[in-house]
């Protein structure tokens with residue numbers, strides 16, 4: 400009771416303080432040039448993006464724009480423009496039928512509209528042509544169609560007409576540090592960059608809520624599959640891991656690094672079938688994680704059980720053989736899943752772009768399924784490449800640079 404009284408007294412004190420405040424507190428603000436705008440959507444970028452050079456010869460800037468409908472009334476997306484925040488120059492536009500291909504609601508459903516209080520993501524891939532100036536920061540102009548907004552919340556929005564609201568926001572500065580330059584995670588010829596950037600699925604859009612945060616750790620992941628000299632990824636009974644040229648290839652260190660995590664005892668899977676017992680702990684299968692420095696971690700997944708040649712704490716040199724490529728974890732065929740992210744957690748970290756210092760492009764795999772013969776189509780960017788990230792379905796050759804321990 401005594402405590403309650405003290406609270407009341409404290410409140411009374413506050414009331415007196417308010418009453419004694421400056422008289423102009425209730426007067427309308429008189430700031431010249433301030434034009435506040437009601438905006439139905441809250442916009443924010445998920446990460447500070449790092450531009451990188453793709454093996455398509457273009458610079459890519461990949462991140463997500465979180466969009467929250469802050470009202471109880473629906474908002475239909477009309478367009479998104481990504482702007483150079485300084486000049487206002489439009490660097491990319493999404494509208495019409497492209498919206499649902501580049502926007503999804505929380506949980507992953509493609510959409511071009513948000514219900515009241517719903518949220519979702521624009522999956523952004525800004526592409527700059529050679530010679531185009533790199534912006535320092537990006538902003539976003541979003542047009543949405545929604546019920547007219549009034550300052551007074553009591554006004555019933557449903558009785559009003561639909562209006563288009565143009566709002567700009569979600570400004571994000573680009574990371575000024577260039578993408579990390581690494582060696583290849585594999586050696587030899589005929590490696591296909593499956594599920595690489597900036598294809599819609601499955602890596603680029605693998606937004607997974609972990610530890611209370613929505614992470615996209617696989618934003619720039621590649622599932623590397625090797626084809627043989629006859630462009631075959633598998634032969635004979637392809638349910639046998641041994642019938643894949645990928646199986647048993649060396650996974651090698653992409654840089655001088657420290658081993659920070661190893662898992663080596665999960666069983667091999669049968670090829671051509673997705674396992675039904677996948678969980679957060681076993682999805683990556685047997686894996687090695689390297690601390691590459693500068694807050695970057697290299698993640699090698701689906702390795703052969705019992706094949707890992709390094710232990711936690713080991714210092715490895717670039718090219719050092721870490722393990723053999725296998726088919727463990729959540730996988731349908733032997734492949735090396737490799738990505739770089741900003742933390743040790745395979746899922747609880749944000750995917751970072753990187754570039755491979757030297758490799759050669761054979762072409763792009765077309766009509767590629769995860770087995771059988773690959774048709775490789777020529778590309779304008781054929782031949783040797785320096786400091787670039789192989790793009791989705793590119794077929795590349797890596798130098799043989801293995802240094803055995």
Ligand SMILES: [Zn+2]
Nearest residue numbers: 620621622736
């Ligand atoms: Zn993968």
